[in-house]
Each structure stands twice: as structure tokens, then as C-alpha cells.
Amino acid sequence: MRDAYLARGHTLSDLGLQVPLAKSKLSELLRGLGHYPRWEIVSRLATLLGLPHSPLYRLWRQAALEAHKKREWVQRSTDNTTAVTTSPAAPPLDHRAFCELVQDDYLLYAQAFLVDDEACHNAVFDTFDILWLSWNDALASPDTRRHAWAVLRRTVMSRTPHIDGRPVFSQTAFDTVALTYLTDEEARARHLTETLALLRAMSWLPATQLDVITLRILWRMPIERVSELLGLAPALVRSNQRHAQHYLMSALYPPENEGTPS
Structure with a gap:
């Protein structure tokens, strides 16, 4: 306004x-x-x-x-x-088409941080309403997809619990694709412990790296789809993932001569 x-x-x-x-x-x-x-x-x-x-x-x-x-x-x-x-009014046709294209994946992103389905839906559909109000700005931006993702991220993060400035992942984030294939209780317990450690380390990542890893690692999205959602070239998605994974490996498995991180 x-x-x-x-x-x-x-x-x-x-x-x-x-x-x-x-x-x-x-x-x-x-x-x-x-x-x-x-x-x-x-x-x-x-x-x-x-x-x-x-x-x-x-x-x-x-x-x-x-x-x-x-x-x-x-x-x-x-x-x-x-x-x-x-009373209801119709948004621009290209806005509606864009929202239909990204809705399911936007909901997946929100589910990594927000506690229930209602909160996720509210965040995503509030994002769509904000985009409707600023659709001309979105179209005039260098990349409409990147503009829209920034709105989604701000909306989701504004409703995500934070500790020391770092986002806290939702319990939903534990329901990763990999976990669904584990039937052995010991293996599941080990995977949950490893996932908790991973999520804690991920919360330290810069914004773009965090988003890339959330979509690529937690939800196993293809690089091409992450590129489309974030408005980043596939090479930049790979680069962000590579840097993020390097940090996560050093945080989760530090060399013995460097000691255990605090």
C-alpha cells in the first residue's frame, strides 16, 4: 500500500x-x-x-x-x-497461471519450516495475494520467478520460529523422501539422528544455499526444477549446492585434528 x-x-x-x-x-x-x-x-x-x-x-x-x-x-x-x-475478483491471467505452476512446490518449501498444513497454505496463498497486489512490479523485475520466490521466502520466514536468528525446521522436515524407504527401526532411529544434525547445520547456511539444499536434499527436487522455482541458472544452483554441501560436510564430519565444533 x-x-x-x-x-x-x-x-x-x-x-x-x-x-x-x-x-x-x-x-x-x-x-x-x-x-x-x-x-x-x-x-x-x-x-x-x-x-x-x-x-x-x-x-x-x-x-x-x-x-x-x-x-x-x-x-x-x-x-x-x-x-x-x-467479493471475489479474478487476478490477471498470467498471475493465475504462474501460481498454478508453482503452488505444489511452494507448499513443499513451506512444509519444511511451518508446523501444520493450515500455516503452510496461509503462507503460500498470502504470497500469491502479495504478488497479485504487486504483479506489475514482479513483471518489471529482472526475473519474475526470482521476485516471487523472494516474496515466498519472506512470508515463510516471518512465520518460522527462529533461535539466535536461525530458522527452526518443522517436524515435517523429518519426513524426508529417504525416510519413507526405511522399515528397520534401528535404521530409522539412526536416520532421524542424522537428519536432526543435518537440519541444525543447515540453519547456518546463507539464504540461497539454504533454499537450494532444502529443495534438493529434503525434497529431492531435480536441479532443473529448483532452477525454475528460484529463478537461478542451473549452474548457480549447482554452485550453491556444492558450497552448501562442503560446509555441511565440514560441520557434520570435522577433521579429527580440528576438534569438535562448539
């Missing part, structure tokens, strides 16, 4: 003529500060800024619940005068 405000060249005085908020409150809202806004205010701003209401309403509602607003408050904030603006 702030990007649309800056792009259109409006002033706070312009917005204040049609939105029942003081300029100071409008400034806070556009900077993500102050009290969580009612939908009535957000929908009026969306109209003035030319933003589609449907994805914005879903994002507003989800964020309100995450901000611990009661469902009654959410319902009251969507009064009869704005109900028509929340």
Missing part, C-alpha cells in the same frame, strides 16, 4: 480528504505503525490507490488474526458499506 501511495504521487492531504483519519494517523498506517486499522479505512485507501480489494482483504484479515484481533472485531470492521469490495 505504501509503494502504491509513493508511486501515485499522492500527498497525505489528498488522502485525508476522502479517508476519515488525521494526517498523522495516515502516515502511521502507511509506515505500518500505530493501531491495526479497520477494514473500512484500508478499503477506502485501496480504492484511492487503485489496489484490488480481494487480495488486500484476505491479507488484512489474516494479519488481523495474527495480531490477536478477535474474529468479532474482524467481522465488525467489515461492515455492509464495504462488503461489496470483498
Whole structure:
């Protein structure tokens, strides 16, 4: 919303003529500060800024619940005068095609970090709504796929538990492809121990290396598909995987003369 405000060249005085908020409150809202806004205010701003209401309403509602607003408050904030603006609308055709193409794999990525199916679906479909709101920016970016992946990553990581700044993998990440083929209990226990150590080491990886390893190692995706999802050349995917694996090997199996890492 702030990007649309800056792009259109409006002033706070312009917005204040049609939105029942003081300029100071409008400034806070556009900077993500102050009290969580009612939908009535957000929908009026969306109209003035030319933003589609449907994805914005879903994002507003989800964020309100995450901000611990009661469902009654959410319902009251969507009064009869704005109900028509929340009715479904169709996103651009190329946006819909893109989302259909990546949805299943985006969900797999989210499952590595988020605790349940609902959280994964919310993160992925919030990503699609954010992309809808900024689709022109995505198309104008050097690579739409890379732009979209950055939105997905920010959305997922904002909802992922972190310890000392490092993401904590979901229990789902233990359900790797390799584990499904192990029937011996001792082998499964050994694999789980090794997986836990691997996930801890992976949490130290830089962002791109972490994403590549998550898709390549946990979900066994082909390099070509990882390249398509991340908007990286296959050679860059291989390079990131190689560097990540070198670090992981040194972290998991340090040379004896270097001692055990702390």
C-alpha cells in the first residue's frame, strides 16, 4: 500500500480528504505503525490507490488474526458499506497461471519450516495475494520467478520460529523422501539422528544455499526444477549446492585434528 501511495504521487492531504483519519494517523498506517486499522479505512485507501480489494482483504484479515484481533472485531470492521469490495475478483491471467505452476512446490518449501498444513497454505496463498497486489512490479523485475520466490521466502520466514536468528525446521522436515524407504527401526532411529544434525547445520547456511539444499536434499527436487522455482541458472544452483554441501560436510564430519565444533 505504501509503494502504491509513493508511486501515485499522492500527498497525505489528498488522502485525508476522502479517508476519515488525521494526517498523522495516515502516515502511521502507511509506515505500518500505530493501531491495526479497520477494514473500512484500508478499503477506502485501496480504492484511492487503485489496489484490488480481494487480495488486500484476505491479507488484512489474516494479519488481523495474527495480531490477536478477535474474529468479532474482524467481522465488525467489515461492515455492509464495504462488503461489496470483498467479493471475489479474478487476478490477471498470467498471475493465475504462474501460481498454478508453482503452488505444489511452494507448499513443499513451506512444509519444511511451518508446523501444520493450515500455516503452510496461509503462507503460500498470502504470497500469491502479495504478488497479485504487486504483479506489475514482479513483471518489471529482472526475473519474475526470482521476485516471487523472494516474496515466498519472506512470508515463510516471518512465520518460522527462529533461535539466535536461525530458522527452526518443522517436524515435517523429518519426513524426508529417504525416510519413507526405511522399515528397520534401528535404521530409522539412526536416520532421524542424522537428519536432526543435518537440519541444525543447515540453519547456518546463507539464504540461497539454504533454499537450494532444502529443495534438493529434503525434497529431492531435480536441479532443473529448483532452477525454475528460484529463478537461478542451473549452474548457480549447482554452485550453491556444492558450497552448501562442503560446509555441511565440514560441520557434520570435522577433521579429527580440528576438534569438535562448539
